[in-house]
Amino acid sequence: MENIAVIDAGPLIALFDKSDTYHQKVKHRLEEYRKDVHGRLITTWPIITEVTYILEAHVHLEAQLDFLKWIILGGLEMFDLTREHLSRIIELQKKYSSLPMDFADATLLIGAEALDTTKVFSLDKDFSIYRMLGKRHMENLMKE
Template identity: 40%
Template sequence: MTIVDAGPLIALTDSSDQEHLRCRAAISSLPVPLVSTWPAITEAMYILGDRAGWPGQRALWSALGVGGVEVSAIMDEDLPRMKSLMEKYRDLSMDLADASLVAVADRLGIKRVFTVDSDFAVYRTAKGKRFELIP
């Protein structure tokens, strides 16, 4: 399984995004479904709405729940980990979306992250391991 950040969701949906071609090439080799979280989806929807309006948001909605992207619920048990992550990585200004993705990846045992965010090269799993970053 692969966790997907907001950046690739935006890039895959918006053909004018500078990462569009790179993300399109990368997704062809990834098994579906990808896993994301509501904070990451919210971030992507907001940016797509700003860039492309409803057509951009509709394209992202089309990928949700139909085998492309599964949205993992944030569990109560994830909250202390998310808080701890945001505190640990405060110098990077880790946001709620990134914290939710790392916490859910830890809980589900996911080691691969589809992202264009360089901060994920610094983030570590609960066991101190690096994530495999795509692309």
């Protein structure tokens, strides 16, 4: 069985923003995951959009470009959403409206369900609350 984890925007931003509090921790965890278990990192286009916007607006353009080059070199794979996924996104956003669950987080949960993985890299505590189909818990690989 493949070792797959979905990855949220927070760790990706921290990885490419050397001044971020979580930079070293994220870098270490991702290196460990890639080397020790040969894990694949997968995200969605909404997460990519969020990361590129924040890196350009709050860090600098070079950080954004480094992130995109890293993807080109195979640092990250994308899960492609389809129109059929929108119903599940709506269902999830309604279910977790009190948190609230944003669109990007919903797409990550859908990607995890489709790829049959419970592993996530996130700096958000919300992933400990979210439940996948079958009421499965997410395992946050950034957790202490």
